[in-house]
Amino acid sequence: MFADLLGRLHLSDFQHDMIATGGQLSIVFGILGIVGLLFYLKRWKWLWREWLTSQDPKKIGVMYIIVAFVMLIRGLGDTMLLRTQQATSVGNSHGILTSDHFQQIFSAHGTLMIFFVAMGLMFGLINLILPLQIGARDVAFPFLNSVSFWLFAAGMGLVNLSLIVGEFSAAGWLAYPPLSGIALSPGVGVDYWIWSLQIAGVGSLLSGVNFLVTILKMRAPGMTLMKMPIFVWSVLGSMTLIVFAFPFLTGALALLGLDRTIGTHFFTSDLGGNPMMYVNLIWAWGHPEVYVLVLPAFGIYSEVVATFARKRLFGYTSMVYALASITVLAFLVWLHHFFTMGAGANVNTFFGIMTAVIAIPTGVKVFNWLFTMYRGQIHFKTPMMWFLAFVVTFTIGGAAGVLMSIPAADFQLHNTLFLVAHFHTMIVGGVLFGYFAGFSYWFPKIFGFRLNERLGRYALYSWLVGFVLAFVPLYILGIMGATRRLDHYDASLGWQWLFIIAAIGALTILLGVGFQVAQLVVSIITRYDNRDLTGDPWDGRTLEWSISSPAPVYNFAVIPTVTDRDAFWESKQSEAVKLPPVYTDIVLPKNTGMGVIIAGFAFLFGFAIIWHIWWLMVIALFGIIGSMIVRASDDDTEEVITADEVARIEIAAAQRSVL
C-alpha cells in the first residue's frame, strides 16, 4: 500500500552507475556544502530577506546570472564527458560511457545550455539593465518577475534532480517522438525533460509579457520608440518572439506529456497519431527561440561597439528595421530544421529561400557595427574584445547557415556534425560571447567595481582559441559524413584525430571558464582599487551610466526626461546648467516570499506528475491556486522610500565620486 503512495518511485531509482554516481554525489555535496556554509555564517535570514524574496530586478538579475553560471559549469562538465567519449570510443575501445548514459548526457547538455544557461544569462542581463536604460524604477509587474525567476529556478531544480533520483531523457534536447513516446522511453527521463521545460517555459513566457509591457509602457518621458537605446529595441524584438512563440512550446510539451501520461495518440505511430506534427510544432517554437536568444546579444554588441568606438551607432534606423524584420522572418523559416522529413520540393524551396533572406538583415547589422568602428577611437577593453571575437566567429557560422539553407546541401549535411558545429558557432560565438560582453560591460553598474581586465582577456583568448579548436574539426568531420550523437565509430574511418583536437578545444574552453572564475574572485578581492566612483566608467552613452554605481534600489532619484538618442551622451555634451534635483517620495514593491512558494508548489507539481504521485499533484495544484488567491487579495504590497532618505543616498554617492 505504502509503495503505491509513491507512484513509480522506488529505492532503486537512487542507484546509478559510477560516473552518474559522481554527478549525483557532486550535486548532493554541493547543496550540503552551501547549506552548511549558510548555517555556519548565520546568513539564512539575510539570504531570505535580501535576495530570495527580493522584487528588485537588479537582484533578480544577479540571481539569474548565478544560476546560469552554475549551469554553464555543469553543462561544460557534460561536454567534457561527451568529448572524452568521442575521442576514445573508437574501434575496440568503447570509451568511458554506456550508450544510454551518453544519450542522457547529450540530451541534458542541450537542454541545460539553451534553457538554463543562455535563457538565464539573457533574462539576467535584461533584468539588470533594461529598466535602467529606459529610465524606469522597476519593471511593469515586479511580483510576476519574481515568480518568473522562481519558475525558472524550479525547472532548473527538476533537471538536476534527475541526476539524483531516476534518470534524464535520452531522446535528445528536443525529444522527438516516437522515440520519446511511452512505448520506446518508458522511464521517467522524458517526463523530467517535459516538466522542467514546461515550468521554466511558463516562467519565460510570463517574463516575456512583463518586459514587453515594461518597454511599451514604462519609458521615461520623451523617450519615443525611435529614441530608445538599441539594446531596448533588441529586447523588444526578443520579447515579442517569446510572447508569440513560447505558447507553441507549451502546447507541444503538453501534448507529448498527455501522450505519455494519459494515453492520447497525438504523436504515436499508431491509432491516427502523427509524430511529424510534433516536429513541426516544436520547431515553430524552436526557430524563433534562436532569435529570442541572439537579438539581445545583437543589442549588447551595438551598445558596446558604440561606447568603445566613441561614436554614435552607425545606421540606427536600419538597425531597428533589421531587428523588426528578423522578428517577423523568425516565424517563416521553421521547416529548415526538417528539410529531410520529406515535405517535397515546393515546400522546401519556400522555406529555403526565406532562410537565406534572413541573412540580409543580419548582414546589415554586421556592416553597421563595422562602420561604427570605422574612424572611431577604439578602446580595446574586454567587452570590445568579446565583440571583435564575435564578428569573426559569427560571420563564419552565418555563412555555414546560408550554405545549409539550400535544401539540396542540407540533405547532405542534415544530422551531421557540420550542423552541430554551425549552431554552436551561432550560440557560442553569437549569443554567449554577447552575454559575456554585456556582463563585463555592465558589471560595474551593478556591483560598483570593474572586473579585472587582464584575466578577462585571458578568458577571452582561451574561449576563442578553444572554440576554434573544438568546432573547426566538427565542420570537417561533418563533411566527412560523421553523424551527430555517435557514441562509437570504426577506427578505419580516420576520424579519431579530429575528435581528439575537438576534445583539446573543449579543454581550452574549460580553461577559459577557469579564467572567468579567477577573474571574478580576483576582482572581488581587489574591488576597492577598481571602484567605479563616477558611475560612468566607460564614458557611456545611455541612461544607465547617468546614475551612481552600484545603482541605488530605486534606480533614478529623479526620473530623467529624454530629448535625444544616446540621452546621457548628449546631456554630457550640452552646456546647459543643471538644476539641483528635487527629490520626492518613491514607491517600491515590498519583498514577498510568494514567488518562492508558488514556484515551490510548481516544482512539487512537476515532480508528482513525473513519478505519478497523484495525491501530491492535487495538493501542489491547490497550493498554487491558494497562493495566487492569497497574493491577489493582499493590498499591502508597496512601501515608500521618503524624499529625505533618497536625498541622503544620493548625496552619499555624490560625495564618493568627489573623493
Added chain:
Amino acid sequence: MNHPTGNDHGTTSSYVIGFVISIGLTLNSYYLVVNKVLAGNTLLLALGGLAAVQLFVQLYFFLHLGKGPNARLNKLLFSLMFIIVVIVVGGSLWIMKHLNYHNMTPAQTSHSIIRDEGYQK
C-alpha cells in the same frame, strides 16, 4: 468610472447590438450546416467567413478593441498575433499535407494515383 477614459467599456446598446449580431451569425452557421443549404468548399468558405465576421463583431462590441488608452498598442499586437497565427497554422497545414502526401504507404499511393489520374487498365 469618472476618469477621462471611462467610456472605453462601451454602452448597454453596444453590448446588445454585439449580442444580437453574434446570435444571428451563430444561428446562420448552424442553419447552413444542419439544413444542408450549401455543400463542399462553398459551405466551408461560408462557415469560415461567418466565424471571422463574428470574431470582429465581438472584438469590436465586447472587447472594445481600438478604444481606450492602449488602443494603438492593442491593435498592433493583435494584428501581429493574427499574422503569426495565420503563418504558423497555415504553414503547418501546408507542410503536414505535403508530408502526408510524400509519406504514403504503397496502397495509399496507388489509391491516390487512381483518384488523381483515373483508373487505367
Added chain:
Amino acid sequence: MSHKLSAEQVQFDTDKTIFGFWVYILTDCVLFASLFATYAVLRNGTAGGPSGAELFNMPYVLVETLLLLTSSFTSGMALLAATKRNKSATLMWLGITFALGTIFVGMELHEFSNLVQDGNSWRRSGFLSAFFTLVGAHGLHITAGLLWLVALVQQVVQKGFTSGTLKRLQLFSLFWHFLDIVWIFIFTIVYLIGVVKV
C-alpha cells in the same frame, strides 16, 4: 494601502495591467492556435473509430454555444453596472454569468462522459485525442474563470468598488469574452465542419 496614490497613478497602473493582460490573452490565443492546428492535422486520424459526424449532437452543441454567448454578454453587463457603481446589479449579472458558465461546463462534462462510456475516449484515436484536448483546454479555461469569478464576487461583496476590484472586473470580462471567441472557432471548426465532411 500604506500610502496614497494620485488618481493618475492609479489610472496608469490600471491601464498597464489591462495592457499586460491583453498581451497574456494574445499568448493564450497562440496556444489555442497550436491546438487547433493539431486538431486539423489529426482530424482524419480516426484509426477506424468514429468520426465527428457520428458522434456530435448538434442541437446540444448549439445550446452550449448560446449559453456561453449569453454569459459573455452578461459579463459585459456586469462590467457596465460596476462602472456605474451599482453593486446589486453587478452582483446579479456576475451571478448569471456564473450560472451560465457552470451549466456550460456541466453540459460539456456530460458530453465527455457519454463519449467515454461508449468507448470513445481520448485513447481511441488521434482524432479523439485532439478533440478532447482542444475542447477540454477551453473547458479548463472556463473552469478557471469560474473559480476566479467566485473570488471576484467575494471581493466585491467585501470591499465594494475599489480601484483593485474594478481593475479585476475589467480583466475578468476581457478573459470571458476571449473564451467566447475561442468557442466560436471550436463550434465552427470542430463541430460544424466536423459534421459536414465525413
